[in-house]
Amino acid sequence: MPYSSCFANSQPRRVRSVTSRAILLGILLIPLNGYWVIKAEVVWASIHATVLSLFFNVVFSIFLLRGLNALLLKWTPDFALQRGELLTIYVMLCMGTSLFAHDMMQILLPLMSYPFWFATPENDWQGLFWRYIPQWLVVSDQNVIRGYYEGDNSFYLPKNLDAWLAPIFAWTVFILLLYFVMIGLNVFIRRQWSEYEKLTYPIIQLPKEMADEASGFWRNRLMWLGFAAAGGLDIIHGLHFFYPNVPDFRTKFDLAPFFTERPFNSIGWMPICFYPFVIGLAYFMPLDLSFSTWFFYLFWKAQVVFRSWVGWRQTSGFYLSDQSAGAWLGISIFALWAGRRHLAEALKKVLLGAKSPLNDNHEPMRYRTAALGIAVSISGLAYFGWQAGMSLWIALLFFALYFLIVFAATRMRAELGPPTHDLYYAGADRLLVAGLGTRRLGPGNLTMFSLLYWITRDYRGHAMPHQLEGFKIAEGAGFRSNRLVLAMLIAVIIGTLTTFWEMLHLFYKYGGSSRIHGYSLGLASESYHRLQNWLEYPTGADAAIIRQLGFGFGLTVLMMAMRRRFFWWPFHPVGYAVAGSWTMSWMWFSVLISWAIKYVLLKQGGLRVYRHGAPFFLGLILGQYVVGSFWSLLGAILDRPVYGFFV
Numbered sequence: 001m002p003y004s005s006c007f008a009n010s011q012p013r014r015v016r017s018v019t020s021r022a023i024l025l026g027i028l029l030i031p032l033n034g035y036w037v038i039k040a041e042v043v044w045a046s047i048h049a050t051v052l053s054l055f056f057n058v059v060f061s062i063f064l065l066r067g068l069n070a071l072l073l074k075w076t077p078d079f080a081l082q083r084g085e086l087l088t089i090y091v092m093l094c095m096g097t098s099l100f101a102h103d104m105m106q107i108l109l110p111l112m113s114y115p116f117w118f119a120t121p122e123n124d125w126q127g128l129f130w131r132y133i134p135q136w137l138v139v140s141d142q143n144v145i146r147g148y149y150e151g152d153n154s155f156y157l158p159k160n161l162d163a164w165l166a167p168i169f170a171w172t173v174f175i176l177l178l179y180f181v182m183i184g185l186n187v188f189i190r191r192q193w194s195e196y197e198k199l200t201y202p203i204i205q206l207p208k209e210m211a212d213e214a215s216g217f218w219r220n221r222l223m224w225l226g227f228a229a230a231g232g233l234d235i236i237h238g239l240h241f242f243y244p245n246v247p248d249f250r251t252k253f254d255l256a257p258f259f260t261e262r263p264f265n266s267i268g269w270m271p272i273c274f275y276p277f278v279i280g281l282a283y284f285m286p287l288d289l290s291f292s293t294w295f296f297y298l299f300w301k302a303q304v305v306f307r308s309w310v311g312w313r314q315t316s317g318f319y320l321s322d323q324s325a326g327a328w329l330g331i332s333i334f335a336l337w338a339g340r341r342h343l344a345e346a347l348k349k350v351l352l353g354a355k356s357p358l359n360d361n362h363e364p365m366r367y368r369t370a371a372l373g374i375a376v377s378i379s380g381l382a383y384f385g386w387q388a389g390m391s392l393w394i395a396l397l398f399f400a401l402y403f404l405i406v407f408a409a410t411r412m413r414a415e416l417g418p419p420t421h422d423l424y425y426a427g428a429d430r431l432l433v434a435g436l437g438t439r440r441l442g443p444g445n446l447t448m449f450s451l452l453y454w455i456t457r458d459y460r461g462h463a464m465p466h467q468l469e470g471f472k473i474a475e476g477a478g479f480r481s482n483r484l485v486l487a488m489l490i491a492v493i494i495g496t497l498t499t500f501w502e503m504l505h506l507f508y509k510y511g512g513s514s515r516i517h518g519y520s521l522g523l524a525s526e527s528y529h530r531l532q533n534w535l536e537y538p539t540g541a542d543a544a545i546i547r548q549l550g551f552g553f554g555l556t557v558l559m560m561a562m563r564r565r566f567f568w569w570p571f572h573p574v575g576y577a578v579a580g581s582w583t584m585s586w587m588w589f590s591v592l593i594s595w596a597i598k599y600v601l602l603k604q605g606g607l608r609v610y611r612h613g614a615p616f617f618l619g620l621i622l623g624q625y626v627v628g629s630f631w632s633l634l635g636a637i638l639d640r641p642v643y644g645f646f647v
Contacts, residue, residue: 017084017479018487025065025081026092026491031498033057033093034100038502039636040644042106043510045517047632047644050101051460051583052420053203053413054281056645058093059622060629062086062210066218073213084479086211088487091470094463095488096495099175101461105499107454110512110524112167116140117149117513118525125528128535132447134388136170139163148504151511155504168500172493174384177377178455179492181403182464183485184374186410187364188346190471192339193414201472202284202417203465206618208476217615226619227626230276234627234645241631241643251275266308267301275590275646277628280620281419282594283613287602289416290595292575297588300580320580322434322545325405325426326552327577332408334560364471364481388451389444394432398449401428402456406464412574413465414472419591420460422581427456434549437540446534453527460583463492552576586647 016022037057040047049056065086072080081089099105115133119125130140139145144163147153154160193199209217217223233249240248251274259267282290300320336343349356350371360367378399385395405428409421429449438446449456467488474481510516559573578584594617601609628645635642 016082017474017477018088018483019085022081022085022088023092023487023490025085026089026096026487027494029061029089029093030096030491030494031502033061033097034495034498035502036633036636037097037100038106038499038506039639040632041102042503042520043506043516044635044641045519046635046641047628047646048102049628049632049644049646050097051103051422051458052646053418053460053465054206054621054625055094055097055101055461056625056629056632058090058097059206059210059625060633061093062090062207063622063626065089066210069213070218083211083213084474084477087207087473087477088484090207090211091466091473091484092487092491094466094470095179095491096498098461098463098466099492099495100499100502103458103460103462104454105496105503106520107457107523108171109500109503109507110520111451111454111527112138112171113140113145113148114521114524115528116142117145118528123532125532129443129447129531132389132443133451134448137167137388137451139167147508149507149511149513151507151509151514151516153508153511155501155508160504160508164500164504168497170384172496172500174381175496176489176492177380177384179463179467179489180373181377181381182406183364183467183488184370184377185403185407186464186468186471187370188343188367189335189339189410190363190468192342193411193468194472194475196342197338197415199414200284200417201414201469202281203413204469204473204476205284206621208473209618210622211477217618220615222613223615223619223622226276226280226616227623228619230280230620230623231627232623233276234624234631234643237645238627238631238643263305263308266304268304269585270301271585272589273586274593275587275624276620277624277645278419278587278590279594279597280617280624281417282591283598283617285417285591285594286572287595287598288570289418289572289575290591290598291570292572293418293579293584294588294592294595295571296576296579297584299576321424321426322430322548323552323555324423324577324580325431326549326554327556327573328405328408328423328426329549330553330556330560331411331573331577332404334557335407335411362480364474364485385448388448390448391442391445394441394445398428398432398452401431405459406462408577409459409462410465410468412578414468416572416574418574418578419587420581420583421462421578422583423459423577424582425457427459429453429456430545431549433534434542434545437538437542438534439538439540443535446531450527450531453523457523457527 037050041050065081069081069086115125115130116138119130141163144160147160155164209215233251236246236248239246253272255270255272256268259265282293285293303320345356345358346360346367349358349360349367353368358367363370365373378396381399382392382395385398386392390398405423409423412418412421429452432441433446433449470484470488471481474484507516512521556573556576559569559571559576562569563572579588598610601613624645631642632644
């Protein structure tokens with residue numbers, strides 16, 4: 001059932017939206033947000049919250065703008081930002097954050113120099129794969145990257161600027177092509193999901209209410225009660241971090257030490273965490289999804305115990321990711337199949353133009369323009385890969401699989417709004433290696449897979465779901481989304497360039513191997529040691545991985561078929577797809593709490609009570625995001641670690 005606003009006095013009205021000043025504010029805020037997030041997540045690693053579906057820094061920025069706007073509405077209302085402008089800024093900040101988030105360019109920068117700085121006679125990387133690395137995508141000069149890893153240096157020296165300029169330009173073009181394909185795909189699926197299937201887009205409920213001055217959100221006592229509860233808890237946590245004598249409430253536990261006997265000791269890390277914002281986000285998830293999320297987390301753990309019990313080989317949990325990858329592919333293919341009639345009509349519009357009855361005047365861009373953009377961008381990406389050493393057919397297959405996985409993440413968010421959607425180490429590169437083997441792929445393709453590890457390692461803070469949510473925001477706020485596409489592309493350019501600049505500035509200042517937390521370097525190491533293993537020990541197709549993919553795909557299709565046939569079927573395939581991940585391990589217990597609360601409310605009071613309680617749960621999200629953002633921002637300003645509200 002589509003989510004209805006819980007605030008009774010909300011009246012939609014026509015507003016200014018993608019204005020010049022909104023775009024200008026977005027351009028100014030993207031670098032500020034980037035510096036803050038990179039300082040917090042990369043330099044000090046105090047927080048890792050850009051793995052969440054709803055970006056904390058963007059919510060905090062809109063919170064501040066909304067507060068300033070309240071003053072402008074009181075004293076100079078003509079200068080106050082309107083709802084559409086605030087939402088435009090929100091979308092632009094989401095585009096920028098998707099680039100400097102935990103799973104994207106934070107990984108790209110180290111990948112561009114790591115194999116040259118950490119090559120040794122022992123690992124023989126120079127002889128093994130240096131010759132396959134495209135020099136126009138990396139920086140290999142030892143005199144240039146020395147400052148990057150040792151610190152106490154300046155990125156702005158002429159030799160450093162000159163060495164980084166060409167790779168920055170090449171990767172910026174790549175990113176623009178990548179993001180334009182996503183926009184084009186969203187244009188084709190928007191009507192099917194938003195108008196025909198009427199998906200609910202749960203993640204955007206909070207920013208929509210925050211931007212609407214007429215909704216009553218800011219005057220709702222239940223909202224402020226939730227805000228105070230979640231924010232107050234994080235105030236205590238933050239003060240305890242600075243002053244250990246301040247009493248604290250323990251909200252994280254690990255059950256693993258209680259399981260000491262075989263086979264239960266194989267259960268590994270099993271956290272019990274209390275996150276108010278997760279409880280708030282899960283409240284707006286469908287009940288069957290929130291149930292399936294925590295149920296399938298326990299199902300994954302049961303699989304680990306069962307494998308230990310029967311003596312099957314453990315594979316560091318990767319088989320769980322392979323099952324998840326099969327589930328993601330099943331979700332994507334099923335969504336394409338469900339929308340086949342609309343996609344066929346859209347294709348007719350592309351081929352027949354005005355002769356087709358389908359009207360695309362109100363789409364973010366015309367279907368022909370979107371199709372041409374997708375074709376040109378995919379061709380550009382394939383050419384990029386080919387020039388970098390990939391076989392052309394492998395490059396096309398790689399990006400086809402990549403966008404199929406991204407499509408699944410977008411569907412999950414639009415329909416169900418999980419707090420995160422983690423698919424660790426199961427991207428297009430792993431699927432191709434499993435299906436074809438490293439011998440057939442060869443060193444050129446495998447080396448490029450390693451350079452593209454920053455787009456395939458995980459899919460949590462991905463841009464495509466945020467783009468589609470932006471189009472839904474525009475639809476709900478009553479403004480045309482065609483100019484929003486321009487704002488998105490501007491945000492992508494600004495976000496890409498400022499991320500390069502800020503990360504290089506900070507790495508040359510602090511040193512990647514010394515004072516900067518080693519997360520980003522660790523992932524670069526992960527990628528190139530994997531490449532070393534591929535090249536030293538060539539393999540054929542991996543039947544075990546293919547079986548796990550098939551199991552995940554088959555179970556997902558079965559659950560989808562059961563959902564369509566039996567209304568009482570309690571298991572949702574998206575819960576199966578996202579539950580077996582590292583990020584969801586932190587969240588599953590909070591989702592369980594939220595599911596139990598929502599179940600009781602719906603059982604005892606029905607939909608009216610559920611809607612009446614919604615402001616409280618939005619307040620839980622906002623309270624923890626605002627106070628948690630304050631601590632994170634304080635750490636960036638003071639240049640020291642602080643309490644992080646997530647992980």
